[in-house]
Amino acid sequence: MEQDSNPVYKDERYGKNRELLYKYNPEGNYEKNVGFHEEPERVILQQAWDLFQERIENARQKVLSGKASPLLYYMEKSLADPMNLSMMAGIAFWKVKLHLKPSFFRHMSEKSQKKYAEALNITVEQLKKVE
Amino acid sequence: MAQDKIILNYTHRQAGHCESGATSNLFNFYGYDVSEPMAFGIGNGLYFSYIPFLKLQFAPMISFRNFPNTVFHRSMKHLGVDAQVIKSFKTPKESMDALDRNLEKGIPTGCQVGCYNLTFFPPEYRMHYNMHNLVVFGKEDNLYHISDTVMETPQVLTWEDLARVRFAKGAFAPKGKMYWINHINGELNFKPAVKMGIQRTVHDMIKIPFWLIGAKGIHAMARDLKRWPGRYGNEKTSFYLGQILRMAEDFGTGGAGFRYIYGAFLKESGNLFINDELLEAADMMGKTANRWREFTYIGARNCKNRSKPEEDYGMLSDILHEIGNMEEQVYRKLDKIVL
Structure with a gap:
């Protein structure tokens, strides 16, 4: 079942890794094969990645038009939701929700900024604007 | 910190599931042939739960496997093997020192890690998922040799990267959890x-x-x-x-x-x-x-x-x-x- 590693993915970094997959054949034996995933799995993965890309782009537009704080963009970029981010940074959930709004983001304490920057693996200066 | 080079004679075999693969490889290191499905079945990894009110990656949470570390813990318990699990450490430094001590004693050690910051993973695997398992079987200065059963070949990670993934934050945080086999007596029943x-x-x-x-x-x-x-x-x-x-x-x-x-x-x-x-x-x-x-x-x-x-x-x-x-x-x- 060796096939082309990459027929569905739009980004060619994806789908390079071969996995061990089990099969049950009609003769009643279990087989192990090392190979690439078949098309259905790639389709559903691509679906998820399309959604993530869309969310990131939406967040970027929102930040540029001033409806949300840059934190939203970096949160979506790291595939997290507010709950995840709150756990990663160690900041209360309701505070994270407020920091996603520009007006609250502007008055954020330096301590929180540092926490976010560390959790998202960027610098504090980067956190203040989107590229 | 001892700067010498330790690489244990550990065979990396690719497996379907990370934790049962790690368990089976650890058994193999001690000279007992326990296949991956056997470890999975004895360790009672099969499960199904559907939790619509919890969301994982923006969709209802569905799990086909048991909680992390069940496979290792139960397979050891059921086979009557002397094994040890340390559930959490306070600081990354402490946990890495414990790992170093184990390697010096010649014990390959399994760790629970988060996927998002694993540098050798292909990008499509890197989600906020904290229940991944890998085995550390050697170190050279700052580099650790890793056997990850999802990958085809053994990999390396630096001290900082390994400490970061072992202390990944979020739901089911690993907190540096590690486990190993102390010794096995006689035949497995x-x-x-x-x-x-x-x-x-x-x-x-x-x-x-x-x-x-x-x-x-x-x-x-x-x-x-x-x-x-x-x-x-x-x-x-x-x-x-x-x-x-x-x-x-x-x-x-x-x-x-x-x-x-x-x-x-x-x-x-x-x-x-x-x-x-x-x-x-x-x-x-x-x-x-x-x-x-x-x-x-x-x-x-x-x-x-x-x-x-x-x-x-x-x-x-x-x-x-x-x-x-x-x-x-x-x-x-x-x-x-x-x-």
Whole structure:
């Protein structure tokens, strides 16, 4: 079942890794094969990645038009939701929700900024604007 | 910190599932041949839960496996092996020092890590998922040699990277959890272990009186799948369906949400004890797993909007109900087997 590693993915970094997959054949034996995933799995993965890309782009537009704080963009970029981010940074959930709004983001304490920057693996200066 | 070079004589074998693969490789290091399906079955890794009110990556949480570290802990307990688990450390430094001490003693050590910051992973694997397992089997200065059963070859990580993934934050945070085998005495006695493993799995899958766990959970999911299009609209339903399939097929399940691995376990133990009923159950499990595969094929067509008109969510829901019934029959059969 060796096939082309990459027929569905739009980004060619994806789908390079071969996995061990089990099969049950009609003769009643279990087989192990090392190979690439078949098309259905790639389709559903691509679906998820399309959604993530869309969310990131939406967040970027929102930040540029001033409806949300840059934190939203970096949160979506790291595939997290507010709950995840709150756990990663160690900041209360309701505070994270407020920091996603520009007006609250502007008055954020330096301590929180540092926490976010560390959790998202960027610098504090980067956190203040989107590229 | 000792700067010498330690690389243990550890064989890396690729496996379908990270934790049972790690367990089986650890057994192999001590000279006992325990295959991956055997470790998975004895360690009672099979499970099903559907939790619609918790969201994982923006879709309902569906799990086909047991909680992290169950496979290692239970397989050691059932086989009567002297093993140790340290659940948490206070600081990364402390945990890395404990790891170094283990390596100096010549013990390969398993660690629970988060996927998001693992540098050697391909980008599509790097989600916020904190229940991944790998085995550290050597170090050179700042570099650690890692055996990750999802990858084909052993990998290396630096001290900082390893400390970061071992202390990943978020749901089910690993907190530096690590585990290893102290020593094994004499022959392993498989018969009682297999019996205990099967009993526990049967209990988990059909005897828990809660409607979202086990075979009942599959039926609950099937009922909800029919309601999703009316409630959330087509786009979201398609994404939710995609989530079911992703949990079942991608990232180290061995295919069909671990059902193939469990079937292989039943087959292997049936051959080991020459028990026809176990072989029959293995056959039933294989057919169920093939049915899961069919579900994936049709579901993926649905996600791509390429499905035929009769393959709508109603039909997928019917297939899930059928799978639920098939699985329940397997467990009822296993329940009656006397080993």
